[in-house]
Amino acid sequence: MNWETVxxxxxxxxxxxxTKIFSAASTAFGAAPxxxxxxxxxxxxxxxxxxxxxxxxxxxxxxxxxxxxxGKTSVFERKNYFYPDLPKxxxxxxxxxxIVGPGVVDIQLDNGDTQSVRIHHAHLEEDxxxxxxEGNFRSGVxxxxxxxAGTPLIEIVSEPDMRNAEEAVAFAKKLHSIVxxxxxxxxxxxQGSMRFDVNISxxxxxxxxxxxxxxxxxxxxxxxxxxxxxLEVERQIDxxxxxxxxxxxxxxxxxxxxxxxxxxxKEEANDYRYFPCPDLLPVVISDEHVAQLRDNLPELxxxxxxxxxxxxELSQYDATVLSADAATASYFEQAAKKSGNAKLTAxxxxxxxxxxxxxxxxxxxxxPVNAEQLAxxxxxxxxxxxxxxxxxxxxxxxWNGEGNADQIIEKRGLKQVSDSGALEAMVxxxxxxxxxxxxxxxxxxxxxxxxKLGGFMGQIMKASKGQANPxxxxxxxxxxxxxxx
Amino acid sequence: MHNFTITELIDGLKKKVFSSTEIxxxxxxxxxxxxxxxxxxxxxxxxxxxxxxxxxxxxxAKGEAPDLCGVPILHKxxxxxxxxxxxxxxxxxxxxxxxxxxxxIENFKNSGSVMLGKTNMDEFAMGSSNETSFYGAVKxxxxxxxxxxxxxxxxxxxxxxxxxxGATATDTGGSIRQPAALCxxxxxxxxxxxxxxxxxxxxxxxxxxxxxxxxxAEDCALLLNCMASYDDKDSTCIDRPVPxxxxxxxxxxxxxxxxxxxxxxxxxLNAGTEQAVRDxxxxxxxxxAELVEISLPNTGLSVPAYYVIAPAEASANLSRFDGVxxxxxxxxxxxxxxxxxxxxxxxxxxxxxRRILIGTYCxxxxxxxxxxxxxxxxxxxxxxxxxxxxxxxxxxxGPTCPSPAFKFGAKGNDPxxxxxxxxxxxxxxxxxxxxxxxxxxxxxHKPVGLQIIGNYxxxxxxxxxxxxxxxxxxxHLQAPAGIES
Numbered sequence: 016m017n018w019e020t021v022x023x024x025x026x027x028x029x030x031x032x033x034t035k036i037f038s039a040a041s042t043a044f045g046a047a048p049x050x051x052x053x054x055x056x057x058x059x060x061x062x063x064x065x066x067x068x069x070x071x072x073x074x075x076x077x078x079x080x081x082x083x084x085x086g087k088t089s090v091f092e093r094k095n096y097f098y099p100d101l102p103k104x105x106x107x108x109x110x111x112x113x114i115v116g117p118g119v120v121d122i123q124l125d126n127g128d129t130q131s132v133r134i135h136h137a138h139l140e141e142d143x144x145x146x147x148x149e150g151n152f153r154s155g156v157x158x159x160x161x162x163x164a165g166t167p168l169i170e171i172v173s174e175p176d177m178r179n180a181e182e183a184v185a186f187a188k189k190l191h192s193i194v195x196x197x198x199x200x201x202x203x204x205x206q207g208s209m210r211f212d213v214n215i216s217x218x219x220x221x222x223x224x225x226x227x228x229x230x231x232x233x234x235x236x237x238x239x240x241x242x243x244x245x246l247e248v249e250r251q252i253d254x255x256x257x258x259x260x261x262x263x264x265x266x267x268x269x270x271x272x273x274x275x276x277x278x279x280x281k282e283e284a285n286d287y288r289y290f291p292c293p294d295l296l297p298v299v300i301s302d303e304h305v306a307q308l309r310d311n312l313p314e315l316x317x318x319x320x321x322x323x324x325x326x327x328e329l330s331q332y333d334a335t336v337l338s339a340d341a342a343t344a345s346y347f348e349q350a351a352k353k354s355g356n357a358k359l360t361a362x363x364x365x366x367x368x369x370x371x372x373x374x375x376x377x378x379x380x381x382x383p384v385n386a387e388q389l390a391x392x393x394x395x396x397x398x399x400x401x402x403x404x405x406x407x408x409x410x411x412x413x414w415n416g417e418g419n420a421d422q423i424i425e426k427r428g429l430k431q432v433s434d435s436g437a438l439e440a441m442v443x444x445x446x447x448x449x450x451x452x453x454x455x456x457x458x459x460x461x462x463x464x465x466x467k468l469g470g471f472m473g474q475i476m477k478a479s480k481g482q483a484n485p486x487x488x489x490x491x492x493x494x495x496x497x498x499x500x
Numbered sequence: 501m502h503n504f505t506i507t508e509l510i511d512g513l514k515k516k517v518f519s520s521t522e523i524x525x526x527x528x529x530x531x532x533x534x535x536x537x538x539x540x541x542x543x544x545x546x547x548x549x550x551x552x553x554x555x556x557x558x559x560x561a562k563g564e565a566p567d568l569c570g571v572p573i574l575h576k577x578x579x580x581x582x583x584x585x586x587x588x589x590x591x592x593x594x595x596x597x598x599x600x601x602x603x604x605i606e607n608f609k610n611s612g613s614v615m616l617g618k619t620n621m622d623e624f625a626m627g628s629s630n631e632t633s634f635y636g637a638v639k640x641x642x643x644x645x646x647x648x649x650x651x652x653x654x655x656x657x658x659x660x661x662x663x664x665x666g667a668t669a670t671d672t673g674g675s676i677r678q679p680a681a682l683c684x685x686x687x688x689x690x691x692x693x694x695x696x697x698x699x700x701x702x703x704x705x706x707x708x709x710x711x712x713x714x715x716x717a718e719d720c721a722l723l724l725n726c727m728a729s730y731d732d733k734d735s736t737c738i739d740r741p742v743p744x745x746x747x748x749x750x751x752x753x754x755x756x757x758x759x760x761x762x763x764x765x766x767x768x769l770n771a772g773t774e775q776a777v778r779d780x781x782x783x784x785x786x787x788x789a790e791l792v793e794i795s796l797p798n799t800g801l802s803v804p805a806y807y808v809i810a811p812a813e814a815s816a817n818l819s820r821f822d823g824v825x826x827x828x829x830x831x832x833x834x835x836x837x838x839x840x841x842x843x844x845x846x847x848x849x850x851x852x853x854r855r856i857l858i859g860t861y862c863x864x865x866x867x868x869x870x871x872x873x874x875x876x877x878x879x880x881x882x883x884x885x886x887x888x889x890x891x892x893x894x895x896x897x898g899p900t901c902p903s904p905a906f907k908f909g910a911k912g913n914d915p916x917x918x919x920x921x922x923x924x925x926x927x928x929x930x931x932x933x934x935x936x937x938x939x940x941x942x943x944x945h946k947p948v949g950l951q952i953i954g955n956y957x958x959x960x961x962x963x964x965x966x967x968x969x970x971x972x973x974x975x976h977l978q979a980p981a982g983i984e985s
Contacts, residue, residue, distance in 0.1 A: 057825055059598065059600075060580065060588065060593065060702075060821075061580045061598070062698070066735065095815075099822075102824075286865045288816075293704075293705035
């Protein structure tokens with residue numbers, strides 16, 4: 016049977032506010048456990064929440080970015096359950112009246128198609144702390160770190176509009192692109208800044224009723240998400256084709272071992288006993304404030320992509336890659352403006368630079384090569400001072416802190432020889448010293464001669480210690496050989 | 501000295517008739533000598549009190565004394581006090597020492613007052629007799645075999661026994677007014693949002709409100725001047741200037757329209773109590789007021805609505821007491837569930853557990869609409885009753901509670917009989933209105949309270965009416981037998 020996959024996502028986005036959603040404690044990542052938890056985060060008796068206005072603004076900005084209805088009045092509710100990393104015994108979240116209503120996100124697939132994914136709503140809530148269990152903490156006991164407790168989140172809930180892993184990943188990447196472009200999230204997936212819960216069901220091709228879904232929770236990389244979807248779809252197909260039934264359940268996927276397991280079934284699910292939080296007034300947002308936020312909205316990825324195509328004559332593909340997140344886009348633009356060569360800059364940012372960053376698992380802000388330095392390198396490639404091959408050496412030198420492009424070119428003596436007189440002399444010398452190769456060339460059938468050119472090129476480049484301008488050499492060589500025929 | 505009112509103490513301190521140290525020592529000695537009989541104080545803070553009195557004396561000597569400088573008072577043990585155990589009358593918090601002050605406590609510190617100690621109360625303010633306290637019941641100084649009322653029974657009994665001239669208290673369903681009535685003192689529950697709830701341990705967040713207790717309305721005005729403030733740490737606190745409540749005490753009552761709700765004089769009201777209240781109303785007529793019969797038709801629904809809303813909020817508010825971070829923790833828990841079960845079973849008394857269970861039930865899936873949703877609708881109806889009434893009258897008066905202090909154990913086995921004790925007080929909490937109780941007669945040698953309900957933020961008019969009554973009556977001057985006046 017042919018099966019159709021149906022996927023919906025719930026995405027938790029940590030908002031990049033300096034302080035927590037209901038307290039003044041810092042949200043910075045990586046501090047020693049429990050050093051960023053104040054009496055409110057610890058749920059000490061008598062403490063009360065006060066909502067962070069920046070978090071409200073960030074949520075509204077997201078709503079505006081996806082063209083959603085903004086909840087003029089949104090209400091925080093208490094979601095009750097016991098867990099040691101949930102200090103109050105309830106999570107303050109939104110349910111009936113969320114801050115962001117229905118909206119739409121357009122995604123682009125690899126084949127160039129665009130597709131819309133509807134957003135059901137997005138709501139504000141607080142993150143929980145972290146439990147450190149045996150293996151990650153002392154033997155025999157669990158530890159609790161409440162630094163993360165109270166970090167503001169928006170939870171974005173999509174409609175079940177995706178039909179395969181590629182679409183789900185494209186959607187997830189687009190959300191990443193939107194929230195980082197807005198500057199409302201740092202986008203650091205490895206630090207948990209964005210986490211995905213994937214709802215998956217399958218149904219026979221042509222069926223309109225949805226199948227029973229499972230929810231795979233807390234995926235924090237695009238790759239894990241893709242793998243987890245493939246695994247779960249295969250599992251569901253196996254179950255149904257063996258005559259079994261899908262049980263509505265929550266599942267956990269381990270990206271390291273590539274194994275998923277059931278966490279709890281619907282029957283074991285909590286009754287969360289939601290009710291409006293009496294410690295917080297409904298959040299009322301005026302039309303004027305929404306208008307002000309709309310007017311000051313940073314450039315969004317779609318608009319930026321169009322601008323890159325128009326202003327820098329980039330290909331659709333390059334424009335998509337370079338406009339995806341704000342940091343990459345701004346780096347590219349700085350380097351392109353400085354170098355005056357957008358196409359080469361695009362190649363270097365998306366190619367060598369991005370590969371080196373990935374290899375060292377660092378982000379653009381931590382890059383040892385800044386935009387100005389990269390532009391300096393590109394200028395020297397464009398003006399033929401160095402070849403592409405030399406450029407890689409120079410890039411390596413900049414990366415290792417040896418200085419800027421010109422300094423490294425000078426120090427390593429990497430200047431390309433482009434003087435035609437010198438190059439002609441070099442070619443003449445190589446031809447004179449390799450009469451056998453020249454004879455062989457002349458005696459070869461005309462249509463196969465081209466293949467023989469490489470041998471001459473190699474000799475000439477060797478003779479020039481790699482500094483001859485290859486394009487020029489190639490031209491001179493072709494002319495000289497033609498005269499010999 | 502202990503018969504002085506706060507007004508008289510301030511006068512004496514300013515005129516150097518006595519020092520703060522002298523009166524502080526006097527009240528500390530009284531508590532130490534007499535409170536073994538009444539059990540009104542949980543924690544005596546002798547050293548801090550003497551230190552505060554010494555500082556107050558220095559300020560008084562310099563002539564820089566703030567309003568309540570040097571005045572010794574007691575605080576209900578529901579207000580968090582930095583460095584001083586705050587138990588909330590519960591075993592759960594028997595070991596809890598907050599690292600912060602409630603805003604109310606901070607206000608009193610800034611006003612130069614001296615904290616003598618922390619008063620006994622029903623556990624987590626849940627009770628109308630003070631019998632639910634982990635520290636044992638408080639005895640009514642007027643009749644040692646009878647209850648002082650609750651939950652602020654410790655504050656009320658201490659004032660009646662002249663162990664302190666004034667005290668803080670809180671009122672969720674009558675917890676200031678009912679004990680004030682039963683102990684023959686004056687107490688005021690302000691409009692919801694007038695006094696900050698920061699650092700006041702929550703019972704039912706949408707109903708809880710702190711307020712003052714003293715022997716006279718004049719003293720309550722002085723205490724409220726200090727207690728009421730806008731506080732940005734409490735989102736439900738209302739940003740509105742605090743009037744000088746002392747300034748209007750002597751206004752004439754000529755033409756004051758007093759609403760008499762017929763529902764407050766129906767079945768269940770003790771005949772002696774009714775007579776005392778009617779006599780007081782006649783007194784008001786003599787003062788120039790006009791009595792207007794009104795109807796608050798939904799009064800009968802207030803107790804059932806309250807016993808859904810208050811336990812629902814409490815069930816969530818008390819979830820934080822889980823043995824993980826502070827407070828009581830069971831010995832040797834074998835797993836997480838065992839930790840929760842035994843910690844909470846051991847740490848909470850029966851009444852608290854009963855209300856957590858009621859609240860949890862009311863919020864459960866399938867019951868929410870029938871209970872919590874319905875109760876919120878009733879709450880709106882009750883609020884509308886009052887809004888309509890205040891279109892016709894300036895104040896509403898009636899009995900504070902159905903009968904004088906009952907004997908210990910009389911209602912202990914019948915929660916509903918106990919809940920009906922608050923039938924006249926609960927509506928104002930549901931509506932968020934201010935209410936107060938002042939002594940207005942005696943039945944069987946036990947005090948009777950007259951309740952005054954005001955419109956929103958109309959505390960000044962209520963205090964004015966109460967003060968004028970106290971100028972022509974002497975119920976508030978009477979002292980229990982054995983407490984020489």
